[in-house]
Amino acid sequence: MAAPTPLHGNELIDCAKANAKDGIEAAATLCGYSGDIVTFERELHSAAQHMGIKLEGFQDLVKTTEVPQPIGIDVIPETETVL
Structure with a gap:
């Protein structure tokens, strides 16, 4: 939902970061x-x-809102007793 009036300060930073992935036009x-x-x-x-x-x-x-991807692989046992 768009803010009814332009945001400023901390609220503007928070809103812009939360909507950064959607592009500058959407964030604005x-x-x-x-x-x-x-x-x-x-x-x-x-x-x-x-x-x-x-x-x-x-x-x-x-850049600051991207979630880092884990490095490595998951090792899951075939059964509860065999790895």
């Missing part, structure tokens, strides 16, 4: 900026700077 709309990408990015940078977060661009949010 859901954060209350109705597709105004320029204002959304400006406010996002301002909020990040105010909070002391280094944010080069919107793509940085996509």
Whole structure:
């Protein structure tokens, strides 16, 4: 559900991170900026700077929200007594 008014500060950062995988247009709309990408990015940078977060661009949010994939393989026994 889109925010009824543009979000700012911590709420904007949280909303943008939560919707980063859907793209910048969707994130801007859901954060209350109705597709105004320029204002959304400006406010996002301002909020990040105010909070002391280094944010080069919107793509940085996509990188931080990706879930790392486990490395290795699963070993599952064929039966309860045989590995």
